[in-house]
Amino acid sequence: MSTFDLDGYLTQRRAHVEAALARHLEACTGAPATLREAMAYSLLAGGKRLRPILALAACEAVGGGEDEAIDAGCAVEFMHTYSLIHDDLPAMDDDDFRRGRPTSHKKYGEAVAILAGDALCAEAFRVAAVNRKGREAAVADVVYELARASGAVGMVGGQVIDIEATGKQIDVAALEILHRAKTGELLLVAIRAGARMGGASDAILERLTAYGRALGLAFQIVDDVLDITADLQTLGKDPGSDREAGKTTFVDLLGIDGARARARAVMKEGIDALAPLGAKAEALRALARYTVERDR
């Protein structure tokens, strides 16, 4: 058993992330009020802040300071938030609720929801680059990886694969490819970006990449389990909604117990990859265990 105080760690890091997100949004003060409000509605809606916290933890794991990775972490959270707004649109998953509140397009209409997402996407790159002086090479690398992870071969491509796979039976390998593109690459970029800003070597980046890929896959498997087992109040969305929408899940292919076992096995591989990082990676290990054991 680890003695790492994950609850305390998460509380402290979440507060740091929340403050930084609000500060980065303030740079949009000159924007139309409706747009700013819609951006804030989705960006400052709570959430686990898993991606920026992973960026901070990865930076720490390579010996960097907390402040070095905060912009990169926030950039990934801007990007993640935009993807949720667009995924919920009537033309996509057509969801009415997200985190227990009306989705952006239910509250602001479709035009403003699309544009709030568009703005958060562009602003993600502003956030990544705003404090670039003296660390231009790392910032340019982060921008490139963030663009790649969120573009046609990453998150957006994954959403297209998801739409095209809906209503069809696909196998475990295809499902893993889908989720790696749709959610895995962005989780991975949070970790790699945090590590880059902390000055990670290529060898350590490789270790963190193995960890990040494992974490992304385990995260999605557990999401599928929770979609079946959790109730509306815990999850903030309708349980079983993915299955009803005709989407193949890991539970369909492996069963609930099989999916849980696979998540644990994948996660163990990810934690093993962190061995050379020693005690500095304790937060990353705790986050991995949390990903598998969470109930929402």
Add this chain to the structure above:
Amino acid sequence: MSTFDLDGYLTQRRAHVEAALARHLEACTGAPATLREAMAYSLLAGGKRLRPILALAACEAVGGGEDEAIDAGCAVEFMHTYSLIHDDLPAMDDDDFRRGRPTSHKKYGEAVAILAGDALCAEAFRVAAVNRKGREAAVADVVYELARASGAVGMVGGQVIDIEATGKQIDVAALEILHRAKTGELLLVAIRAGARMGGASDAILERLTAYGRALGLAFQIVDDVLDITADLQTLGKDPGSDREAGKTTFVDLLGIDGARARARAVMKEGIDALAPLGAKAEALRALARYTVERDR
């Protein structure tokens, strides 16, 4: 009268830009076929390529080589293309035709059109950063300015202002603010990004900024004139469509002759700002004259 061969210049530069755009799109080969096809449909649909050509001309005007600015120019064109796809959506301007062909959502459906736009937005930053080695500082500056120009206080904010102003009477000052955000900032960033990649000093960047702001405003005034005077075949869209959509135009506020005179006066100021650049800025001057004198 200038003896600058603008037609020859545009033909040569367009070929350079078309080849570079196609090459940058090839990096998305791993993406789902539907998505790649929708991205190519809009990105490789011809068009004037004014923005990347301005980037190349600005780079040249500060003594840089043509290849130094091509990525930055293509990044702006990716961004511009995504904005056209999203502006045409049913929730926005609801346009069926663009450049004489069905709009993206008419051809691929709304979901894929939204996602093709999303992908082009993210890929714009990949294109800006892909060849970053040895010029990280300029690339990071370009990324920051591109994000700012296309985000909440730039292009996306301008689209929100546009939607909110539709059906209302607004004055010339408000109309200039709308267009500066919606289209002016991105034209300006093409010029500034090209100049940055060519190694421009701050003093020269200021001159080019004055030129770029003038060009953006003149471009929009002429667009409004052409919306009234050009026919469908020349323009590739319905003439008078902006007026029918309840949008205030410079022609409404200044009349056709007044709008033309204002475009010429603004453009003269822009060309005057280029004086310290001498003969190297001849292409920028010719592009400014072309912007005012074009018939589509």
